[in-house]
Amino acid sequence: MNDTLLETRGLTRHFKVGGTFSRKRLHAVDDVNLTIGEREIVALVGESGSGKSTIARLLAQVYKPTSGQIVYQGRSLADVRGRKAQLAYRSDVPMVFQDPFSSLSPAYRVKHGIMRGLILHRRELSAAQRRDEALRVVEAVGLRPAAEILDRFPHELSGGQRQRIGFAQALAYRPRLILADEPVSMLDVSIRIGLLNVMAALRENEGVSILYITHDIASARYVSDRVAVMYGGHIVEQGPTEAVLSDPKHPYTQLLLSAVPDPRAPLDTSVINDRGEPARVIDPAPGCRFRDRCPLRIDRCGTETPLLRDLGTNHQAACHVAS
């Protein structure tokens, strides 16, 4: 494995739900240990409500963790204080958002967003250098002619082009890790692949790591080195992408894989009865959060929360039964 760039230790985030006097807590992310290496694409896969976006926002410091810590380049983020250090982290770890139609301001030309990032995060550049750098990042995401694109307004671009601008903006900061939260889910299928290829090229040519958050496990396989599967706020399985997908250990991963529509394979009807009801994560009792849907359930699952344990080379699953 590559050198570690960022890791989380026992990362936890709870949200208060209900009225003013409610004591209910929604456990969005519970005790997550996630590692992202240098030049690595890690896919975080899970259904809506599984906590994957919360992790991205915790890493982007939109939310403060309830407990646990985020360690970036060997240093805990809790120790990163002062405007300069904060800015340095933010330029190292930018975020690309899901919706390319609302994440770019319609009132400004494309170059505005890119230039702002350059002015804020790369003070050393002269105006001419900034212009060159803006052209470079737009070309790096596969948009040509770059000079013309920079002068356009977002409404003159298609969804795929806008999402590429999202990546170009992030790239302008000269990042180490891009947090990509469902970057292709709003795009048409015929242009999704193009954007996934851009992500792979950015890792290749710019050396960035990417945390690719998605509910589409097939696209995760296409682009990622490692995959972490989330369910109900926990990581239930993680490992090298091919290992997890060819030999899924956790029953939830198995269910997820069997449900992916694949025109090239016969219909898998082995888990027909599962309705896809989401996990209950408001004040959950101890025990496995998948147990109500699990075909392998044993008594222990109702009392003891399973922890990730090694089941293969770098391949871990949080299940009492799996082997």
Add this chain to the structure above:
Amino acid sequence: MPRAAQPLLSVRDLRVEYATADDPVVAVDAVGFDVAPGEFVAVVGESGCGKSTMLFALARLLSPPASIAAGTVEFHGHNLVTMTEKELNVLRWRDYSVVMQSAMNALNPVATIAAQFADAVHAHAKYSKQKVHDRSVEVLELVGIDPIHLKSYPHQLSGGMRQRAMIAMALLFTPDLVIMDEPTSALDVVAQRALMMQIKQLQAELGFAVVFVTHDMSLVSHFSDQLLVMYAGQVVESGPTRTVFDRPAHPYSRGLLDAFPSIRGPRTPLTGIPGSPPDLARPPVGCAFQPRCPVAFDACTTTKPDLYPVGAVGSRCLLNAPGREEATR
């Protein structure tokens, strides 16, 4: 599936235009297909290809500036296009019903499921209170929701349950045709697959036909009998689903199929389809797909292709025009 002699729904040369200050924009052009009783017909295409507009035209739900400019939609032998609202009201919900996209928003958030079911019933029939209740319980049980949820509000149900409730509502009168507009697009893969299985099972039990619109081609691969691939307002390929998946005739269908990474087999680099769908206000001359087409040739920029027969399927590609057959195979 053998085609029945008398189709339930028969669409011919359907054309829908959006009125603008300049020339009208043609959103749906020359669409024609048949739906046999009990058949599952899937319509796939990218956003803006006119699939939802076409669906709304079938159900006569278009509102200005969109209107049906030409063509016929025959349902049970009656032309829906020329019917008045009053005549339509007799058919709507009783004989054909519609399941809208994103049940998250299609249900009224401040009314219980029971109240919304009752609204649908009262709009089209005179049922006693007891009969409405009994029927509501029946249809909820059909889709596998505990009838206790009749008293629930939409926010108390999960996304999958809301979508099921929408389908239950569409079945209140056991219609012959259920039109579905991307009913699974807001769901996770597991819930999505469960819902598709449920629709197929209900179809087998109750015998209604389904017209199912989706942007996700792979979703319907195992479920639909007939497949229509739409691009820029036109059907570019139509035929039995399995045939289209195994031997796509049109370059756009081939491109769509190659745009999905697989979870099995070797990891191969994919290209997707370069470019983006055309602006329908300024459609390309000749074939609409030609600017993005990997196999376009000179004639494509000047000649508009028809839907040519290729074995069991129809393909709107000049390469499939009679006399050019050899070039493609």
